[in-house]
Amino acid sequence: MADQNKTDTDLKFYNEVLSPSQLFAARSRSHKIPVRGQKDFFPDDSDEQRQRLEQSLNEHWSLISEERVEKLGNLVKATWIPSEKIVELQSPAGKFWQTMGFSAGGKQFLFPEEALYLMECGNVQVFYQELPLSIQDGYEKFLSSSTVRLQEYQVFGHLKRLGYLVHRFHPSSETSSYAKQLNLPQSRDRAGKQLKRKRSASPTATSSHTEAQEESTADRMEEDTCGQEGQEDKKRPESHLTISPETSSTQTTTASPGNKGGVRTWWMEDDVGERSDHQPASAASRWDFSSISFPDLGSSRERLSSCLVSPDPSLLPGALAVGVCDVDPWRTRINLRDVKMSSKEQMREEEKRRHRLDKDIEVRRCSNWAEYRQLMERRQGRRSKGRATHLWDGEVTPLHDPRQPIPTGELLDKISVIKSTHLLEGASRLQASDEWRISFNVYQPDTVADFKKSNPGKPYTRMCVCSFDGPVPDLRAIKQLAFQSGDVLVVFAVVDCGDISFYTFKDFELPTDVFP
Amino acid sequence: MATEGVETTSEEVPVPGKFSTRYDLEKETELRFEVESGEAVEQIELELLTGMAEVFGSELNRNKKYTFGAGAKIAVFTWQGCSVNLYGKPEVAYVSKDTPMLLYLNTHAALEQMRRQAERDNERGPRVMVVGPTDVGKSTVCRLLLSYAVRVGRRPTLVELDVGQSGVSVPGTVSALCIERPADVEEGFSVQAPLVYHFGSTTPGTNIKLYNKLTSCLAEVYSQRCEVNRKASVGGCIINTCGWVKGSGYQALVHCASAFEVDVVLVLDHERLYNELKRDLPHFVRVVLLPKSGGVVERSKECRRDTRDEKIREYFYGFRGVTFYPFSYEVRFSDVRIYKIGAPSIPDSCLPLGMSQDDTQLKLVPVTPGRDLTYHVLSVSSAEDGEEGARKGIVESPVCGFIVVTNVDTQTQVMKVLSPAPRPLPRHTLLIMDIRFMDSK
Numbered sequence: 001m002a003d004q005n006k007t008d009t010d011l012k013f014y015n016e017v018l019s020p021s022q023l024f025a026a027r028s029r030s031h032k033i034p035v036r037g038q039k040d041f042f043p044d045d046s047d048e049q050r051q052r053l054e055q056s057l058n059e060h061w062s063l064i065s066e067e068r069v070e071k072l073g074n075l076v077k078a079t080w081i082p083s084e085k086i087v088e089l090q091s092p093a094g095k096f097w098q099t100m101g102f103s104a105g106g107k108q109f110l111f112p113e114e115a116l117y118l119m120e121c122g123n124v125q126v127f128y129q130e131l132p133l134s135i136q137d138g139y140e141k142f143l144s145s146s147t148v149r150l151q152e153y154q155v156f157g158h159l160k161r162l163g164y165l166v167h168r169f170h171p172s173s174e175t176s177s178y179a180k181q182l183n184l185p186q187s188r189d190r191a192g193k194q195l196k197r198k199r200s201a202s203p204t205a206t207s208s209h210t211e212a213q214e215e216s217t218a219d220r221m222e223e224d225t226c227g228q229e230g231q232e233d234k235k236r237p238e239s240h241l242t243i244s245p246e247t248s249s250t251q252t253t254t255a256s257p258g259n260k261g262g263v264r265t266w267w268m269e270d271d272v273g274e275r276s277d278h279q280p281a282s283a284a285s286r287w288d289f290s291s292i293s294f295p296d297l298g299s300s301r302e303r304l305s306s307c308l309v310s311p312d313p314s315l316l317p318g319a320l321a322v323g324v325c326d327v328d329p330w331r332t333r334i335n336l337r338d339v340k341m342s343s344k345e346q347m348r349e350e351e352k353r354r355h356r357l358d359k360d361i362e363v364r365r366c367s368n369w370a371e372y373r374q375l376m377e378r379r380q381g382r383r384s385k386g387r388a389t390h391l392w393d394g395e396v397t398p399l400h401d402p403r404q405p406i407p408t409g410e411l412l413d414k415i416s417v418i419k420s421t422h423l424l425e426g427a428s429r430l431q432a433s434d435e436w437r438i439s440f441n442v443y444q445p446d447t448v449a450d451f452k453k454s455n456p457g458k459p460y461t462r463m464c465v466c467s468f469d470g471p472v473p474d475l476r477a478i479k480q481l482a483f484q485s486g487d488v489l490v491v492f493a494v495v496d497c498g499d500i501s502f503y504t505f506k507d508f509e510l511p512t513d514v515f516p
Numbered sequence: 517m518a519t520e521g522v523e524t525t526s527e528e529v530p531v532p533g534k535f536s537t538r539y540d541l542e543k544e545t546e547l548r549f550e551v552e553s554g555e556a557v558e559q560i561e562l563e564l565l566t567g568m569a570e571v572f573g574s575e576l577n578r579n580k581k582y583t584f585g586a587g588a589k590i591a592v593f594t595w596q597g598c599s600v601n602l603y604g605k606p607e608v609a610y611v612s613k614d615t616p617m618l619l620y621l622n623t624h625a626a627l628e629q630m631r632r633q634a635e636r637d638n639e640r641g642p643r644v645m646v647v648g649p650t651d652v653g654k655s656t657v658c659r660l661l662l663s664y665a666v667r668v669g670r671r672p673t674l675v676e677l678d679v680g681q682s683g684v685s686v687p688g689t690v691s692a693l694c695i696e697r698p699a700d701v702e703e704g705f706s707v708q709a710p711l712v713y714h715f716g717s718t719t720p721g722t723n724i725k726l727y728n729k730l731t732s733c734l735a736e737v738y739s740q741r742c743e744v745n746r747k748a749s750v751g752g753c754i755i756n757t758c759g760w761v762k763g764s765g766y767q768a769l770v771h772c773a774s775a776f777e778v779d780v781v782l783v784l785d786h787e788r789l790y791n792e793l794k795r796d797l798p799h800f801v802r803v804v805l806l807p808k809s810g811g812v813v814e815r816s817k818e819c820r821r822d823t824r825d826e827k828i829r830e831y832f833y834g835f836r837g838v839t840f841y842p843f844s845y846e847v848r849f850s851d852v853r854i855y856k857i858g859a860p861s862i863p864d865s866c867l868p869l870g871m872s873q874d875d876t877q878l879k880l881v882p883v884t885p886g887r888d889l890t891y892h893v894l895s896v897s898s899a900e901d902g903e904e905g906a907r908k909g910i911v912e913s914p915v916c917g918f919i920v921v922t923n924v925d926t927q928t929q930v931m932k933v934l935s936p937a938p939r940p941l942p943r944h945t946l947l948i949m950d951i952r953f954m955d956s957k
Contacts, residue, residue: 286639287779289802292629294780295619298790298805308618311625315632317667318568318575320595322544325618330807334787363798369777372798 018069026069070122078115080128085147087115087126094123099165099451111168112142113156120157152439152465155493158500159463163445169438169462171484286368297331421475423507427483436477438462438485461491461504468496478505536603541569541611544618546593548811549602549609553587553819560584560604567598572656573663574698576600582701585836587822591811593617616807620657623782623806624664627752630779631670634750640742641670641752643776647769647793648784650759651815652808655683657784658756662705663698665751671696672751673741674705675734677772678758679727680718680820684710686831686893686918687718687824688949690730692738694748703835711737712915714895716857717950718824723858724764725877726911728771733912735775752779761789770796784808828893828953831918832936844922845939849929854883854894854946857911878911883948885931889921891952894933897945916942920953 018026040049077090089108093101096118101110110118116138118124126133133141143150159166295308308325316322366372391398399415400406406414441459443451462485466473473481473492481490482505492503539547551560561583564576569592576582576592581603584590592600593615602609630642644661646654658674665672674693676684684691684707691712699705713730720727742749755776757769766789773781773793781801783790785808794803815823834840859876883889899913919941923932934955935941 286800287630287633287642287802292626292633293622294626294802294804295622295806296802296804297619297807298783298787298794298803308622311622315625315628315668316621317573317664320621322595322618322621325622327619330616330619333807334785334805366798367800369774369798369800372800373774 023069068122074123075125076123078110078124078126080126080133080141082141085112086110087112096123099448099453102453113148113153116142116153117157117160151467151495154495154498155463155465155500156440159442165443165448165451167441167456169441171432295325295327297327297334420510423479423482423505427479430476430480430483432480432484433477436464436473436481438481438490439465459488461489463491463493465493465495468494535605536601537609538599538601539611540599541594541597543597544595545611545613546591546615546617546811547600547609547611548591549606550813551584551586551588552607553822557586558604560602560606562592563601563603565599565601567594568596569594569598569600571701572699573660574701576701584702587819589813612810614810616809619806620660623804624661627661627665627780628668631750631752641750642780643753643778644780644782645755645757645773645776645778646782646784647757647761647789648759648786649761651812652784653812654759654784655681655756657782658754659699659704661754662695666695666698670751671747673738673748673753675738675753675755675776677731678756679715679720680758681823682827683756685712686828688715688893688951689713689915690715690734692734714897714915714947716947720758720760720768721764722950723877724768726857727768729878729911731768731772732775738776761786766792773797773801780804782806824951825953832934840936843935843938844932845935846930846932847941849885849931852941852944852946854885854948855880855910856883856948880910885924887924887926889931890924891954892921893949893951893953894919894921894946895949896941896943897947898943899945910945920955922955
């Protein structure tokens with residue numbers, strides 16, 4: 001930006017008349033914008049780098065500080081109306097009128113971004129309070145969050161320079177889904193209405209960090225001072241890269257201790273149970289087997305008297321009355337023969353004997369099958385899951401237990417927690433957000449010849465402007481914008497300190513290669 | 517066995533055409549007799565003359581003649597003393613004082629006490645598992661306990677897990693049957709609306725995974741029934757198991773105990789098994805060791821095969837082959853889908869990653885109909901005739917009936933089947949059994 005004194009310029013403008021040689025020099029000057037070239041990301045303190053930087057800076061400075069020489073006759077006069085945030089033309093418009101500006105109430109107006117662009121091109125001279133505005137003034141006065149932000153203007157200018165026709169986008173200009181369904185003809189005077197309407201969107205502080213910052217600076221500029229906005233762009237880029245390292249490291253360390261402890265205690269308990277001779281206290285079962293007597297020949301003689309008392313006749317069919325029963329002779333007749341076992345089976349027997357269920361305290365504590373099964377499940381879980389036990393301990397467990405084999409197709413279904421979606425799927429229900437909005441309609445350069453402002457037709461694309469410092473649009477934003485735009489592709493123009501890249505999201509389907 | 521206490525007064529009663537013997541039994545003794553097995557054997561008739569007597573828990577009517585055919589092994593027990601007449605010449609017949617009936621009766625009394633408590637506390641009744649090696653009288657003890665329970669007004673459930681010698685359905689199945697009246701002296705329990713699952717083989721060892729799965733299925737269905745039917749819940753169940761008590765067979769017993777949440781395990785005549793179960797089942801399960809009856813006879817392989825055949829024949833032709841008239845018709849291959857449960861095992865190295873050998877055991881393998889299908893018993897699965905999606909449920913679906921393939925014509929792609937009902941087949945999913953049946957009579 002030129003840092004020349006304002007009043008100084010004005011004086012010069014009115015007083016200076018250029019000599020032919022000066023005029024000729026101004027004409028033959030190169031109008032090319034210096035090439036930015038490759039970026040140097042890291043200062044290596046070399047002279048070579050310093051020189052390169054210096055040269056590049058000088059080029060820019062000289063470009064900005066250069067005086068623009070234009071024919072007075074070519075300059076269209078206009079006035080800045082701050083209350084309306086538009087520019088009113090005072091003299092007949094030039095060729096640009098075919099694609100830019102709008103008329104209302106018999107007057108011709110330009111949007112601030114259009115006026116600024118035309119100022120930069122040397123087509124318009126804007127006056128405010130009877131004084132002409134410099135380009136710097138234009139940047140300060142015209143660009144604000146309520147008109148067009150700097151980034152948006154950068155995209156606007158970039159596209160204009162490439163020859164595209166760029167117009168403001170207003171959400172209401174797009175036909176509603178209802179109208180689309182009914183296939184209503186588009187209203188003729190849409191463009192005019194749209195132009196008159198002021199931007200309703202007023203970005204709130206909830207949005208991104210950068211945007212808020214930008215806003216505030218924009219406000220400041222609006223009010224008075226001469227902030228140097230070029231610098232601001234260069235300050236931002238480190239902010240969001242530093243988040244990740246601390247968060248990721250915490251997960252790996254917490255994994256093992258709980259698990260290890262659990263297994264350990266289980267074995268300990270088992271050992272204790274083995275050593276202690278006294279019977280561990282057991283929970284009472286539902287049945288009181290001391291009062292319900294089974295003729296169990298296996299139980300010790302003390303517990304089963306040699307004579308069974310005769311059972312209560314009311315329990316027996318046909319009210320039988322039977323006498324006592326002598327058990328002793330039966331004891332001797334029980335099959336006691338030992339089963340022959342292979343050495344493998346004997347090993348297993350030994351193993352089993354070590355895990356005597358009736359000496360196990362935890363098992364003794366269970367009083368019914370439900371509790372016992374729970375206990376077993378818990379143990380099973382602890383034991384068999386092996387190395388990755390800790391994964392199954394918490395509330396959040398892996399999606400699939402690899403020991404349960406299922407067909408590949410099902411497995412893929414199971415692990416696809418995030419279902420694939422189409423851009424327009426469910427988008428109609430989404431509320432429009434303030435953070436993301438479409439800024440411009442863009443028409444292709446080859447339509448300039450027969451372009452009508454009153455009936456611009458279907459745009460080639462629509463632009464949503466965002467910055468590399470800001471957040472990446474989430475699925476919700478993409479869906480919502482896509483829905484708003486209808487069948488016109490939405491392109492994200494991502495601004496990085498003046499460099500602009502264009503991105504777009506398209507529907508596509510992942511190929512599936514599974515045959516169940 | 518002990519035959520010394522024969523206190524019979526044998527007297528010849530002249531009955532026209534038949535040799536008759538009269539036995540007077542003292543109280544708490546039993547008359548055991550066996551009928552010769554084989555073709556064209558003279559049947560034996562039994563008549564109660566005085567007193568009261570019972571056969572495996574079912575009371576005998578006085579002056580009614582009960583007929584027993586080839587291979588029958590019967591014990592007539594009396595609590596108070598009685599006299600009976602046997603007509604015909606049994607292979608063996610003797611009176612024994614030496615019966616564990618009193619122990620069994622005491623067992624019943626204890627179970628009945630539990631049922632009373634269940635009724636009072638609004639709980640579920642006792643679930644009893646009867647285990648033991650082969651030929652110790654497991655089925656008989658089950659029948660005894662069930663009959664006694666029914667006679668005191670309970671509605672117990674018989675769960676038959678003995679795939680070799682099923683008392684409810686054809687062999688190669690596991691089943692559950694609600695018992696509403698004592699067993700018929702001649703026929704056994706009347707089989708009305710049993711719940712039957714296809715297993716497909718006569719020993720659980722051929723597919724132990726499937727066996728355990730079906731046990732769980734039965735247990736689940738039984739529990740559901742208990743929830744809606746209070747009487748069935750109080751009556752509890754009595755589970756008859758296989759005689760396989762080692763290795764996987766033993767594991768299957770433990771699994772069954774856990775699936776049914778049994779309260780009492782009756783171990784017949786096997787102290788080692790008794791000790792093992794005491795060790796491996798939680799303390800709240802009561803394990804009881806009971807002796808086997810001296811009257812139990814060991815059955816030979818042939819004898820077991822004959823009983824199996826007889827059971828299948830009974831399914832198609834009715835008891836003693838006279839009550840039912842099965843149909844025979846042709847079924848086109850294209851109309852049915854035949855499966856076998858359990859894929860042949862593959863070496864571990866050939867399995868997909870993360871897959872284990874067990875998973876093949878529950879797999880349905882389509883069977884291409886061919887000549888080797890002849891004489892096989894097929895279960896008609898009650899699974900809906902859906903497409904591929906329904907295949908999962910087939911293993912766990914009960915069976916609605918059985919057919920036998922009598923002839924296969926590969927030329928015309930048709931097989932002839934023996935079926936208890938006229939065509940068409942109620943469902944078109946068939947499961948093949950290893951068991952074959954040749955309709956020779």
